[in-house]
Amino acid sequence: MKYILMMTGKKSDFEGYARWSKEDIQANVSFMRAFSKELKDSGVFVSTEGLGWPSEAKLVRAGKNGEPIIDGVFPESKEFLAGYWIIDVESAEQAYKAAAQASQAPGPGGKPASMPIEVRPVLSGHADLGL
Amino acid sequence: MADHQHDASIEHLLRELAPQVLGAVARRFLDFSSAEDAVQEAMIAAFTQWPQEGVPDNPRGWLIQVACRRMTDQMRSEIARRERETAVAAETENLAFLLEIEADMDPDDTLILLFMCCHSALTPSSAIALTLRAVGGLTTAEIANAFLVPEATMAQRISRAKQSIKASGVPFRLPSPRERSERLPAVLHVLYLIFSEGYASSIGSHLQRLDLAREAIRLTRNTKTLLADNSEVAGLLALMLLTDARRAARTGPDEEIIPLDKQDRTLWDRAEISEGIELLTAALSKASVGLYQLQAAIAAVHDEAEKVEDTDWPQILALYELLKRVAPSPMVTLNHAIAAAMVQGPAKGLELLRALDSDPRIAGHYRLDAVRAHLLEKTGDYEAAIKHYRIAAARTTSIPERNYLMTQAAHLAGD
């Protein structure tokens, strides 16, 4: 069963992260790398991506004549997806355990940030045989 | 066109030979894990070379030779007893040694591998991956593609599975008859999971996706040949054939689900149905009645009905009642409720569902709400049906199922 583990942040969170000390950023990056590696070593890793900064995010709507309407205006309170992992595990509990681990990534001063990680099943393209 | 057919027949040959070669090499070197890696590499070499150079006169011998060479190369690069190394290294180049291995081959080797790979020490997904590779002769890439995970992840999963087996100390020998009957359910369960979990959407796929249902049928056929007297294996094969027979009718052009009562039965594979029924009849005549035989019998009753209105629901109900005694589970209770509804009316079915409301094994599972919705629809309580269809749609993790449940709700809401 595939699950997605998502990290989000407001624009202010991203800006705050950018102002961390070099050591704190390094520690966080190393932690994330080690976490992904552990997922790979345990044979559960499917994919991971880190997304670009919200300042680069655009919102697109269908316009007239097939021309998309593009803007970059978001409310201050908007939670932007910062990154995600997709893992293939035997149970939801395993997914929550992995998320709890990711949540402990170190923040400013090296302390575990206890970030909230949203966890949800990824839908599959196949049907149930109902056997 | 000829090339493609040539490649396909080589692929088929390799898959059939793989477990035989692995059995022989593992038995000789008494190291399942390394033998498995070595055989895997020999297969890849064969798949690269044979299309160009032609299939060797003794393909199995060729594979054994290449795998043995790989084994000793590996041993040389490890710190091991020198004498043993050189002796074995010398031996593997010796034709007599290789002929010995081939002569030593035991038709039970594949069975040994099957029991090993489905060992209860492994998680279901590990057992599935290892079985497909070691017994099915599939490549890691093929298995990864079938389950939509990266190749490296699947390789790691298989590697860890082999480590678990090593750690659990399972010897390379056929389990005793008593061990076999204890462990056969685990084997059958893995084969069953391969069959039922193999369907994947074709969106975005560039490679020809492996047909896991076909693989499961092939593996189960081979298992049945090895355990000819076993009626549960025959039952499982019958169940797979009787279910697979309906495949062409099961999805529409946009991959939407078509339920059993709406399928175009002219699209059902009558040859598969005949074979399934034949197998089932032979299996049922052997006194014991197990889980897979009963499920196959139910599938047979459905498949025998040329028109949906000809379905013998009372017989299906009787079979579910038997199944409830032989192998009770929340899913069986669910399906029993559907059958009861068809014979005794939807209110009866709904009454039977209530037993599941307090069952933690199925609480929150989308099928409970889906079945409830279906029965409520039959009683004419559309409002409640819509509500449960929508709950089920939110809870399912299958895209086609969700679409189906949502459109069912929408259909009722629109009336």
Add this chain to the structure above:
Amino acid sequence: MKYILLMSGTRAGVEGYHAWSKQDIEAHMAALQRINKELTASGEFFATQGLAEPSEAKVVRGEKNGVPVTDGIFPESKEFLLGYWIVDVASVERAYAIAGQISAAPGPGGKPTNMPIEVRQFSKP
């Protein structure tokens, strides 16, 4: 260049979607299927995933001892990710065009939903 196209919705929005008519749901699904097929044919398709509904979402935090703490409580206004596409395109304009197509997929009454699709780049590894 790879871009990720994100489709999100609030819980209320998703409930609204559930209440569409059968034809509207089918038309919407068919349009998205068509876009996926076109992207596969053009070689621009990289990945797509649909996520389980907001009702299935959990938030997890790790306690000090590593034990996960989960709950399913979210503010009403929360935008949940419903699904995404990752496209491999020659230009950002192409990414916007694809996002526009997704946004134009028909909704109630067959009119374009005009739902906003967020377009993001990936950060460099």
